[in-house]
Amino acid sequence: VTGHHWYWSYEFSDIPGLEFDSYMKSVDQLELGEPRLLEVDNRCVVPCDINVRFCITSGDVIHSWALPSMSIKLDAMSGILSTVSYSFPTVGVF
Template identity: 50%
Template structure:
């Protein structure tokens, strides 16, 4: 996490000489939302993960305290600068799961949504 977005890295799908797949995930501004999208919760790049698989998430921060939280999955893990925290999840059903930063991290704290898509 960093002010005011999340950066994700899929590190399990590379060999030692390849780069990891890394991308940023920003909230979609209200003016750019499409019909049916959720205000303050939609992002430009969703995290896509497999369902019915044990997943390990390693979470950190580049600047201040953040907290990566997806309540419908029962997951909340603090993102602390200079520290690697880990949590694991097992998503039983395919679907889209929404969360947000749940640590007061500054002015735009409310604009750090998380969208996890299990396929």
């Protein structure tokens, strides 16, 4: 996971070619009930009941990558790789 100004880039090391960018939705793009500043255009989808390791870095300035509902937050800094592993026990949107 790489932080950039206003978006995140995701790539999956075990699935070659699977990569995408995820931008925060603007207020006028939000559907009724979607949380402001937390909803994105492309969600990261991960399997459940499998240990998933996230490797977080930055392409520019310091960013903060988080999954608030899972109490996960990591700082993304250029030149530094921060990692966290997590096994999602259920299917859902986090």
